[in-house]
Amino acid sequence: MRPQLVYNVKEYEQALAPVLKLNIDENGNPKDIDAWDIERIASLSRYCYAAGYIDQETCLEYLETASKMAKERYNNWSEYASSFMTGRAFMYGGNPADFATVILGMLNNQKSMWNLYPLK
Numbered sequence: 001m002r003p004q005l006v007y008n009v010k011e012y013e014q015a016l017a018p019v020l021k022l023n024i025d026e027n028g029n030p031k032d033i034d035a036w037d038i039e040r041i042a043s044l045s046r047y048c049y050a051a052g053y054i055d056q057e058t059c060l061e062y063l064e065t066a067s068k069m070a071k072e073r074y075n076n077w078s079e080y081a082s083s084f085m086t087g088r089a090f091m092y093g094g095n096p097a098d099f100a101t102v103i104l105g106m107l108n109n110q111k112s113m114w115n116l117y118p119l120k
Contacts, residue, residue, distance in 0.1 A: 012089040015100035019107065020078065023086040034073055035080045036087020042066040070119060077114040078107060 013022050023032040045062035048054045054062075074080040081103050088099060106112040 009089045012085060012096040012100070015096040016085060016104070019104055020082050020085060022089060023082055030086050030090050032083045033087030033090060035070065035083035036091060038066050038069050038073070039084055039087075041069075074119055076119055080119065081107060 009022065009024065009028065016022065023030060025031050042063055045054070045059045045066070049056060049059035070080055074083070085099065085103060089096070106114045109115065
């Protein structure tokens with residue numbers, strides 16, 4: 001693993017602790033980043049619809065597929081969030097504190113979409 005990547009992953013772990021733990025093995029390798037990919041499907045669907053590349057029906061079909069994938073793979077939003085943040089840490093980096101604040105807010109705020117609409 002590259003030194004800068006190791007630093008970013010450690011920052012993510014610190015920003016999420018103790019609520020979430022990244023899905024990495026004892027060697028620092030990611031074990032599960034599926035939610036990162038699922039979220040990319042959803043994001044690209046919305047972007048393509050907004051840009052006029054696909055119609056609303058097609059966008060909703062992609063979003064439904066992403067939703068089914070998330071529901072099949074994860075038992076709750078905490079598991080999903082851990083996987084997403086692991087993918088984000090390894091694939092993108094960025095400022096972990098900013099993303100941790102948003103993710104933890106979605107998990108803790110009773111009015112967030114994640115709490116209003118549980119995965120299962």
